[in-house]
Amino acid sequence: MQSVEILAPAGSPESLEAALRCGADAVYIGSKRFSARASAKNFDEDELLAAAKLCRLHNAKLYQAINTVISDSQLPELLDELRIAAEAGVDGFIVQDLGAAAIMRKAVPEIPIHGSTQMTIHTPEGARLAKELGFTRIVAARELSKREIERLCKEDIEVEVFVHGAHCMSVSGQCYMSALIGSRSANRGGCAQACRLPFSAKGKPVGNDPECALSLKDMCLIPYLNELREMGVSSLKIEGRMKRAEYVGAAVTACKTALDGGSPDLDTLRAVFSRSGFTDGYYKEKLSADMFGTRRKEDVTAAEAVLPQLRELYRKECKCSSVSFSLDVRKDKPCRLTASADGYSAEITGNIPQTAENRPISSDFAEKQLSKLGGTVYDFGELDFSADDGLAVSAAELNAMRRTAVEQLDSLRSEGKSCGFNSVPLEFTGISQRRSPKKLRFMAYKAEEFLKLSAETLSAAEMLILPVREMERLSPDEMSKLSESTVLCAAPPRFIADESKTAEALKRLKAAGISHIHCSNLAHIQTAKALGMTIHGGAELNIFNSAAAAELSELGASDITLSFELKLTQIERLRSPIPTGIYAYGRLPLMLCRSCPVKASCGGCKSCTGRLTDRTGRSFPAVCDGASTEILNSDILCLSDRLGDVKNVSFLTLRFTDETGTDISRITEAYLTGEKYHIPEKLGKPTNGLYYRGIL
Secondary structure (H helix, E strand, C coil): CCCCCCEEEECHHHHHHHHHHHCCCCECECCCCCCCCCCCCCCCCHHHHHHHHHHCCCCCCCEEEEEECCCHHHHHHHHHHHHHHHHHCEEEEEEECCHHHHHHHHHCCCCCEEEEEHCCCCHHHHHHHHHEEEEEECCCCCCCEEEEHHHHHHHCCCCEEEEEEEEECCCCCCCHHHHHHHHCCCHCCCCCHHHHEEEEECCCCCCCCCEEECCCCCCCHHHHHHHHHHHHHEEEEEECCCCHHHHHHHHHHHHHHCCCCCCCCCHHHHHHCCCCEECCCCCCCCHHHHEEECCCHHHHHHHHHHHHHHHHCCCCCCCCEEEEEEEEEEECCCEEEEECCCCCEEEEEECCCCCCCCCCCCCCCCCHHHHCCCCCCEEEEEEEECCCEECCCCCHHHHHHHHEEEEEEEHHHHHEEEEEEECCCCCCCCCCCCCCEEEEEECCCCCCCCHCCHHHHHHEEEEEEHHHHHHCCCHHHHHHHHHCCCCCECCCCCCCCCCHHHHHHHHHHCCCCCCCCECCCHHHHHHHHHHCEEEEEEHHHHHCCCHHHHHHHHCCEEEEECCCCCCCHHHHHHCCCEEEEEEECCCCCCEEEEECCHHHHHHCCCCCCCCCCCCCCCEEEEEEECCEEEECCCEEECCCCHHHHHCCCEEEEEEECCCCHHHHHHHHHHHCCCCCCCCCCCCCEEEEECCCCCCC
């Protein structure tokens, strides 16, 4: 059976030690910068260097998570982080930001790059493009079934799969709830977990035990680890850089037991941390209310009882290597001891042996002393013993030589090899972008209200972006009416349940004259390239810096919509070789969910209310495409009277959800004239989004 890696989280040096002593094959950590778990203790420069040495001593790999989006002003800090990582000799980077990955390829070409789950890679086309971009591994989206993981494993790239730990309600990399509600961005490592608070699809959640419709149970795929290994999964990943060392030790031990064919102690693992137990709903394709759970009082108290026994799992050092000794004892010459392990050797010179008064030194006596390896990472291998007759070496002398030899061997094995580092220039060129007036684009879930608009209003927008399945519902006359006034652009599903079906639909649309595609993930870009369609990079790609803009240009994008987590001042300074735009009106997406929280809360699609309500009474619309559900903001972004502040962009995209044709006409007029648009109370409250206040 092919080998597979157990990859453990370490949010602190204590957790790192627990992971290694319990036998993890690899560990992933974050530094004080650019970690998607910014609230973890994380590692400073000295701790990172020490962590790399400790991992090498345990024959384990060390991956550094640089998995946030990075602003232009932070790119010099990124280079500094890469220099430190190269000096430490880390074994790989876990990366979300396309710009950061592009810089890594030039600055530290020897270090492999793994595509973070924040990149939302969940299909073969996405995996193929990641490989083209230089990624050696992808961390698959956590929402995949067994069949979908199997398809990814057939691609020529390593696949890493989360097998235990917390489930976010939203697909990773596609959650903006914490940012838009509280300025704490998940894409920047500051998620405040607003989703764990009360939400309900049946009205304002009330009572002593309110419904938490956006809180999933923790995942547990440990019973299927050998199945995943047989599929070709390269790495089995445990979530939990925010969790304590006892949790890490328990999870690693459970994974090792399962892979060895034993029965893992899932009861203890559940006790140390769970949210109403575990779920395998995505893997088994059983998306139901059973997947949802919260952290209850009994979950917390259960942990207190198991923590002492879990500490015993990593109290002693893990035996992860075998050491062999060669002892040479000669008359009138200092004793010579050589210790060898994993291709490294340390030679120690001792004292001149004495003449034996009673028993001369023997192989058995020497082995007894040299095999005392408790407290080290070594098992005793073998002894090559050679001695002249009649000589004696004391037990104390042999023990001292053994300790010194092992210490030197540890030092040799942990030093490893630093990687090369190139200080690459951070200068980016950009085109001259429109100041004013900006071009408009319309984006909507339904075409119905746009068919009612006058040609004059439609022609005010250079592009109308509609979902693929909505475009396929248009009659030839309806498509002709819309395309006479504006360019039609197809938006594939943000989460693709059936990639071949999506590709076939795009082929039909292209044959009907639709040649533009709104790309919100890597798979869309790869499909668009194959079909020869014009690529428009969506805001969901989280383009946050000039390096990422340059990368999208290299991928063939004709233009990009920048992340709506950027401030306007950051957008003004960003340099892009292709035109850029922003979302300037509408309900911004908070979450992309594969397991519909509204359906679970209501008890089925027939009772769907189409929205969630939080404990304050705010209402969040939900839009379903059959394979995933978007949760939208309760407030409506509106910048019509602030357009003078929007600089260095070429176009503004207006997102429409429940607006009528009359509303659309009035909104369009406000953006054309720069007047303030007063949002009707029936629609919601206005917001400037994050363009002024930014994120932490």
